[in-house]
Amino acid sequence: MDIDLTWPVLALLIFDLSIRVWAIIVIPRNRRPTSATAWLLAIYFIPIVGLLLFFLIGNPKLPRARRRKQQRINDYIHDATENLDFGTLRPDAPTWFNNLVRMNRNIGAMPLAGDNSAHLISDYQESLDTMAEAVRQAKEYVHVEFYILQSDDATDNFFRAMEEACARGVVVRVLLDHWANRGKPFYKRTLRRLDAMGAIWHLMLPVQPLKGKWQRPDLRNHRKLLVVDGIVAFLGSQNLTDSTYNLKRNIKRGLHWVDLMVRVEGPVVPSINAVFLSDWYSETDEALTTEFDLEHLRAGPGDLDGQIVPSGPGFDAENNLKLFLGLLYGAEHRIIIVSPYFVPDEALLLAIVSACHRGIDVELFVSEEGDQAIVYHAQRSYYEALLRAGVKIWMYRRPYILHSKSLTVDHEIAVIGSSNMDMRSFGLNMEISLLVRGAEFVDEMREVEDQYRSLSRELTLEEWQKQPLRSTVLDNLARLTSALQ
Numbered sequence: 020m021d022i023d024l025t026w027p028v029l030a031l032l033i034f035d036l037s038i039r040v041w042a043i044i045v046i047p048r049n050r051r052p053t054s055a056t057a058w059l060l061a062i063y064f065i066p067i068v069g070l071l072l073f074f075l076i077g078n079p080k081l082p083r084a085r086r087r088k089q090q091r092i093n094d095y096i097h098d099a100t101e102n103l104d105f106g107t108l109r110p111d112a113p114t115w116f117n118n119l120v121r122m123n124r125n126i127g128a129m130p131l132a133g134d135n136s137a138h139l140i141s142d143y144q145e146s147l148d149t150m151a152e153a154v155r156q157a158k159e160y161v162h163v164e165f166y167i168l169q170s171d172d173a174t175d176n177f178f179r180a181m182e183e184a185c186a187r188g189v190v191v192r193v194l195l196d197h198w199a200n201r202g203k204p205f206y207k208r209t210l211r212r213l214d215a216m217g218a219i220w221h222l223m224l225p226v227q228p229l230k231g232k233w234q235r236p237d238l239r240n241h242r243k244l245l246v247v248d249g250i251v252a253f254l255g256s257q258n259l260t261d262s263t264y265n266l267k268r269n270i271k272r273g274l275h276w277v278d279l280m281v282r283v284e285g286p287v288v289p290s291i292n293a294v295f296l297s298d299w300y301s302e303t304d305e306a307l308t309t310e311f312d313l314e315h316l317r318a319g320p321g322d323l324d325g326q327i328v329p330s331g332p333g334f335d336a337e338n339n340l341k342l343f344l345g346l347l348y349g350a351e352h353r354i355i356i357v358s359p360y361f362v363p364d365e366a367l368l369l370a371i372v373s374a375c376h377r378g379i380d381v382e383l384f385v386s387e388e389g390d391q392a393i394v395y396h397a398q399r400s401y402y403e404a405l406l407r408a409g410v411k412i413w414m415y416r417r418p419y420i421l422h423s424k425s426l427t428v429d430h431e432i433a434v435i436g437s438s439n440m441d442m443r444s445f446g447l448n449m450e451i452s453l454l455v456r457g458a459e460f461v462d463e464m465r466e467v468e469d470q471y472r473s474l475s476r477e478l479t480l481e482e483w484q485k486q487p488l489r490s491t492v493l494d495n496l497a498r499l500t501s502a503l504q
Contacts, residue, residue: 022240038066046073051364057499081332082234083303089333092297093128096311104284105316106133109324109456114457116432120326122345123454126336129293129327135285136321137455139435139463141423141470143262146280147177152248153282154180160190160310162246162295164223166437167258168195170209174259182216193220194298196240197227200355202428204265223300224449238332241300241448243280243437244291247249249310250317252291254433254451255280255435272418274390278491279357279423279467281435281453285319290327294451297329323457330438331449339438339452340445344370350379350428355468357384357425362397362441362498375409383410384471388417394441396435396497399490406480413475421471 032228041064047055061069074117080086120131125298140146154161154177161184161499170178181191193213200206200222213220223240225232244254257278263269264276283291296307330338347370348356354374361383375381383405389395402412415421436452438444457463 086333088301096128096293099354100130105130106277106318108133111460120344123326127328127338129290131324131326133324134318134326135287135320135323137281137283137323137460139467140280141467143278146257147174149247150253151177151180153251154184155445157189158245159248164194164242164244164295164298165198165259166196166241166243166425167260169205169260170212171205171261171265173261176185178212181218185217191218193218194223197222197225199239217248223302239448241437242451244451246295249288249292252283252288253280254291256422256437274418276420276422286316287325294329323455326454328452330452332447337445339450342452345364346428347374350374352429354379354381355427357423358440359386359422360394360439360441361385364442372408380412382465384413384421386421387414388420390420393497394498396494400494400498402483406483412478413472414478415471415475427461427464431461432456433461433464
């Protein structure tokens with residue numbers, strides 16, 4: 020018996036055409052052309068898989084309710100700090116720097132503050148132990164927020180410091196990213212230890228649909244910060260875990276992470292605390308307004324100007340990208356970028372190339388070894404364009420993963436924080452960056468950069484042109500996937 024397939028085929032064609040028309044209407048709206056093109060190609064060439072992926076991870080923003088919370092927080096911070104004195108600012112700031120600070124204030128709410136001290140800690144274990152000692156000095160509260168937080172041998176001193184603080188009656192609040200920690204070594208042990216000590220802890224951006232908690236599953240709270248009594252704070256690139264992350268594959272390969280943290284005192288500390296309080300409110304609906312202390316601002320033992328720039332999918336603008344672009348276009352002599360995951364968008368790549376064409380010395384530090392295959396290959400796809408423009412690329416030698424994230428401009432301006440220079444950090448991760456103006460701080464940064472340079476090798480254009488074809492193909496394919504946001 021013959022079966023008439025006309026109607027099923029016609030229905031399938033109509034369905035396929037409907038998906039394509041819908042995709043053209045919906046996907047490009049308020050999305051980068053490169054990202055829209057990547058999604059359209061995925062849906063056109065692999066319709067079912069592409070469509071499922073788009074519904075799963077196609078929305079780069081947090082749910083509307085959370086974005087409204089962030090806006091309320093921004094409005095509160097902006098109004099509360101409008102007429103307050105945040106220390107004496109350094110004189111003779113460049114006009115472009117003042118404009119950059121104004122932009123950061125408008126999109127991120129935090130003010131520029133003077134009279135701060137900021138000192139770098141580049142040794143991994145020293146950083147953990149220094150933070151532990153700060154917790155031991157706590158009298159009122161300890162605010163801990165880390166992307167990855169594990170109780171292991173390296174962090175035991177820090178956890179003991181938190182236990183001692185809780186025993187003294189100090190309030191210890193802890194935030195850790197849900198997706199980054201679940202299934203990792205010591206996850207359940209870490210939560211049990213937090214419960215046993217009496218810390219108040221919550222998961223950040225939990226993906227728990229059965230509990231009504233759901234957003235795009237690859238959105239992350241990537242921030243790393245510690246605030247003690249609103250007096251001293253730490254932030255940077257380091258997670259609260261062993262330098263191997265306790266992962267068998269890292270231990271087998273002998274990989275260790277190299278990070279950079281900064282210890283801060285002064286009127287900028289309340290801004291760092293405000294980021295924690297914002298995230299706490301977003302996760303718990305508990306507004307800790309009494310601990311957003313602006314009435315007793317303390318000058319630090321230094322005179323650095325500092326401004327906190329929070330960023331992430333809760334904001335309308337890509338705050339960290341705009342910060343980096345402003346610095347790159349304001350530079351006059353020298354730019355040094357340290358970014359373990361360097362996957363720039365068109366604007367950032369153009370800014371770096373333009374700086375080279377203006378005669379500015381530009382250096383980029385990356386890792387020789389990659390820990391994430393897709394990002395590693397996507398990053399490599401930009402090396403030729405950068406080398407041809409005149410960027411010096413320094414590759415930190417294996418088996419170490421250079422995980423620090425910083426940018427220094429000329430002789431007096433720097434940024435340090437949790438943000439990579441990649442499209443994930445710009446659009447999908449919640450990050451924190453500290454903008455600093457002060458030659459003495461940049462001098463500290465230069466010492467760290469010199470140390471990195473001594474432990475790196477320079478990648479030349481001649482070497483790069485000898486890459487095998489298979490590597491080029493992998494790099495280019497990975498570059499295409501990086502646009503799926």
